[in-house]
Amino acid sequence: MLAGGSARRLGGADKPGVRIGGRPLLDRVLAACAGARTTVVVADPRPVPRAVTWAREDPPGGGPLAALDAGLRHTTAEHVVVLSADLPFLAGTAVRGLLAALPGSDADGVLFTDADGRDQPLVAAYRVRALRRGLAVLAAGPGGLTGLPLRRLTAGLRLARIADPVASFDCDTWDDIATARARIREHGHVLDEWISAVKDELGIDLDVDTGALLDLARDAAHGVARPAAPLTTFLVGYAAGRAGGDPQAVAEAARKATALALRWAEEAEETAGTAGTAGTADAPSGATGTDGAAPGATAPDAAPDAAPGTRPDAG
Numbered sequence: 001m002l003a004g005g006s007a008r009r010l011g012g013a014d015k016p017g018v019r020i021g022g023r024p025l026l027d028r029v030l031a032a033c034a035g036a037r038t039t040v041v042v043a044d045p046r047p048v049p050r051a052v053t054w055a056r057e058d059p060p061g062g063g064p065l066a067a068l069d070a071g072l073r074h075t076t077a078e079h080v081v082v083l084s085a086d087l088p089f090l091a092g093t094a095v096r097g098l099l100a101a102l103p104g105s106d107a108d109g110v111l112f113t114d115a116d117g118r119d120q121p122l123v124a125a126y127r128v129r130a131l132r133r134g135l136a137v138l139a140a141g142p143g144g145l146t147g148l149p150l151r152r153l154t155a156g157l158r159l160a161r162i163a164d165p166v167a168s169f170d171c172d173t174w175d176d177i178a179t180a181r182a183r184i185r186e187h188g189h190v191l192d193e194w195i196s197a198v199k200d201e202l203g204i205d206l207d208v209d210t211g212a213l214l215d216l217a218r219d220a221a222h223g224v225a226r227p228a229a230p231l232t233t234f235l236v237g238y239a240a241g242r243a244g245g246d247p248q249a250v251a252e253a254a255r256k257a258t259a260l261a262l263r264w265a266e267e268a269e270e271t272a273g274t275a276g277t278a279g280t281a282d283a284p285s286g287a288t289g290t291d292g293a294a295p296g297a298t299a300p301d302a303a304p305d306a307a308p309g310t311r312p313d314a315g
Contacts, residue, residue, distance in 0.1 A: 224265075
């Protein structure tokens with residue numbers, strides 16, 4: 001992962017540390033490649049949520065090819081994913097898709113293209129042997145790798161392409177950052193983004209059925225009382241933690257709590273259905289209604305065709 005650029009279009013800001021959805025860009029990209037056997041970050045060390053290997057190009061700031069060469073020195077893998085540290089929407093599924101596409105092709109690398117069809121060589125999987133061969137040729141030239149653009153390397157590689165405008169979206173400008181921050185708050189993304197941010201903040205690596213938990217919260221709110229929703233989901237999490245904390249434990253605790261909330265709702269409906277007849281079936285002889293009329297008498301303002309037991313507000 002190349003994370004040591006100068007970010008000139010951001011006025012020299014610390015781009016890997018810029019927050020999208022409350023998380024630094026670097027942390028978001030690290031989360032997308034959490035399953036990697038080795039993760040090498042080419043940059044000065046900083047606090048990150050998981051263990052990585054730090055590397056630095058020589059000289060520091062020597063450009064993307066020098067940084068790539070520095071990173072490759074820390075891996076013996078046959079295939080490598082090369083990423084920039086400014087990809088707010090990169091997901092683990094996209095990374096796995098790149099790696100899965102490479103072995104079955106005769107290409108030296110598989111990269112994503114953006115919304116405009118442009119190659120994104122820093123969102124790609126490569127054969128390490130092809131990268132090292134190309135870097136060695138370029139390093140033998142005047143000045144070595146320092147200051148050379150990435151296209152000097154990729155121009156000599158056979159590349160396959162996958163269109164993915166979301167995973168390849170990178171934040172080069174403040175407008176890009178504003179766009180990313182707005183997108184994660186859109187209706188279709190905000191819950192997933194929030195759950196990912198909370199898990200990252202709390203150090204939780206657990207995939208659960210969020211739909212089931214939302215259904216539980218709804219049933220608790222409707223069947224019991226609105227404040228029961230957050231309290232119930234908290235208790236489900238606590239119970240699941242005591243039971244081992246895996247997705248199955250969460251699912252089982254949620255199932256039990258949902259069933260209980262539905263039983264409460266059923267009791268409330270039964271009570272509401274019988275409340276209108278309570279105290280009338282066994283009324284003592286001579287008892288009168290609330291308006292003083294004799295039993296069976298029709299109130300003056302009652303609708304003549306009202307069905308027995310119909311509520312006045314029934315639709």
